[in-house]
Amino acid sequence: MQVAPWLPQTIKLVSHPKARDQSVATTQIKAGSSILTTPAFASILLDSEKGRRCDNCFRLPQDKPLRRCTGCGSYWYCNAECQNVQWRKHHKRICKTINVFTVSPGYQALPLHEKHDSILLSHVIAQMSFSSTPYSLEDSSLTSVFLSLLPHADDSVTAPVICPIKPPPPAHLLQTLYTRFGNNNFAIHSHLNTIGHGIFPIASRLFNHSCLPNAAAKYHLSPDQSVVMEIVALQEIQPGEQICLPYLDPALLQTRQQILEISYGFKCRCPSCSFLNRAEPLPEPPIDPKELSNREIQLRNFVGFVLRTGVELPKISIETTLPALRCFLRESYMADLSNQFRDASHESQYDLAFESGITLLSLYLLVYPENYPQIGMHLLELAKTSWNRRISSPDLPETQDTEIKSQVQVFLSAASRVLTVLGEEGDDDGPLKEIAVLERLLSEE
Ligand SMILES: C[S@@+](CC[C@H](N)C(=O)[O-])C[C@H]1O[C@@H](n2cnc3c(N)ncnc32)[C@H](O)[C@@H]1O
Numbered sequence: 001m002q003v004a005p006w007l008p009q010t011i012k013l014v015s016h017p018k019a020r021d022q023s024v025a026t027t028q029i030k031a032g033s034s035i036l037t038t039p040a041f042a043s044i045l046l047d048s049e050k051g052r053r054c055d056n057c058f059r060l061p062q063d064k065p066l067r068r069c070t071g072c073g074s075y076w077y078c079n080a081e082c083q084n085v086q087w088r089k090h091h092k093r094i095c096k097t098i099n100v101f102t103v104s105p106g107y108q109a110l111p112l113h114e115k116h117d118s119i120l121l122s123h124v125i126a127q128m129s130f131s132s133t134p135y136s137l138e139d140s141s142l143t144s145v146f147l148s149l150l151p152h153a154d155d156s157v158t159a160p161v162i163c164p165i166k167p168p169p170p171a172h173l174l175q176t177l178y179t180r181f182g183n184n185n186f187a188i189h190s191h192l193n194t195i196g197h198g199i200f201p202i203a204s205r206l207f208n209h210s211c212l213p214n215a216a217a218k219y220h221l222s223p224d225q226s227v228v229m230e231i232v233a234l235q236e237i238q239p240g241e242q243i244c245l246p247y248l249d250p251a252l253l254q255t256r257q258q259i260l261e262i263s264y265g266f267k268c269r270c271p272s273c274s275f276l277n278r279a280e281p282l283p284e285p286p287i288d289p290k291e292l293s294n295r296e297i298q299l300r301n302f303v304g305f306v307l308r309t310g311v312e313l314p315k316i317s318i319e320t321t322l323p324a325l326r327c328f329l330r331e332s333y334m335a336d337l338s339n340q341f342r343d344a345s346h347e348s349q350y351d352l353a354f355e356s357g358i359t360l361l362s363l364y365l366l367v368y369p370e371n372y373p374q375i376g377m378h379l380l381e382l383a384k385t386s387w388n389r390r391i392s393s394p395d396l397p398e399t400q401d402t403e404i405k406s407q408v409q410v411f412l413s414a415a416s417r418v419l420t421v422l423g424e425e426g427d428d429d430g431p432l433k434e435i436a437v438l439e440r441l442l443s444e445e
Helices: 080-094 098-102 112-129 141-147 171-178 201-206 256-264 271-279 289-303 323-328 331-346 350-367 373-392 398-422 431-444
Strands: 011-016 020-025 034-039 042-045 186-190 193-199 215-220 228-233
Touching (some): 289 350, 331 373, 373 431
Antiparallel strands (some): 034 228, 042 193, 186 193, 215 228
């Protein structure tokens, strides 16, 4: 069988009973290794990021303010290079029409996510119009891989209106492209904040979903370039093992199965979903505050995060959750706990923040797979909370101060260990840099 030129050597495609194909490792892949690096076929910034970031490379302004396209005033760039790259890629075809289009009733009537889809589809069509044979389906390898992707299971999805482009595309092309959007496109993020949407056809072709993924996507924002996606192994992957990505946040414990069915057209059978289905109906968390607090202590002991320097994070699977603790496997409980931790940290209620923060960490360790970035980001938040407690109480007795200082160190080293697996990504000043600054300040004391 001929091997596609874009297939990384560490992967082979084999058939999957429900998802056409699956990618399996041909060799052992170490945690933190790069599995695939692939450029965006097309991308758009979220509305909320327009004017804040460069429309080409998605970077925040560096030393000078962004320059606005003088033609339409609706696209912003860091410099002439980025503007030229995007002009040649698609902007030349839409610069004159985009403003009239985005105030038109047809565009205005679209819900926000379809507005994003409409602009992304406009970018794809503008790109394809530049070909020597406009709208050729074999135009480039990314075009043909994109068109080979599985369409959305619901064939009633209809393409939104797009910006007028000359020459006009054949009507069926919009629909052919759009039926691949919902179940294939990616949210582009920087340090877990979504900043845009993009089409990365090779990654879509290769990776199925799991709520316990062994790999994750990160994005590189480099000067004068479109966004590049990198898929990184979160754990050691054995030869023959399927490589999966999370299509959504696995902490959406109750809604994720429905979202996967509606948006992606499949029932998730990962070990975590199978366990949750078996565990239904979940018991309610205790109403009595004392009883709730005791049960939370039981949860923290069960997961076994111990605040000792150099401690390894416990490896624990959701499937082992004791019946009495299953009441906590609710996304609403996790959301409330996360708000409680954030509010208590902001309001300097450090005991409450510490307790809810450790309970939340215990749940993250149960729900997310090993080295999942959310775990590392939360450990960094815990470190910052303990840090703030120290600096806001200069008169703490020395033993207590030493204890909190060592807490900060443990949280920082655990955060660093987790986040180093995914590595640097997104905007320049990321969590790994923050950790390095805090570690330096601690060591200089
Ligand atoms: C991004 S594509 C994945 C690539 C696909 N395996 C292929 O051969 O092109 C997403 C589609 O793959 C299928 N899929 C992905 N993960 C799945 C899973 N865990 N179980 C069943 N189907 C899945 C669904 O049809 C989904 O809409």
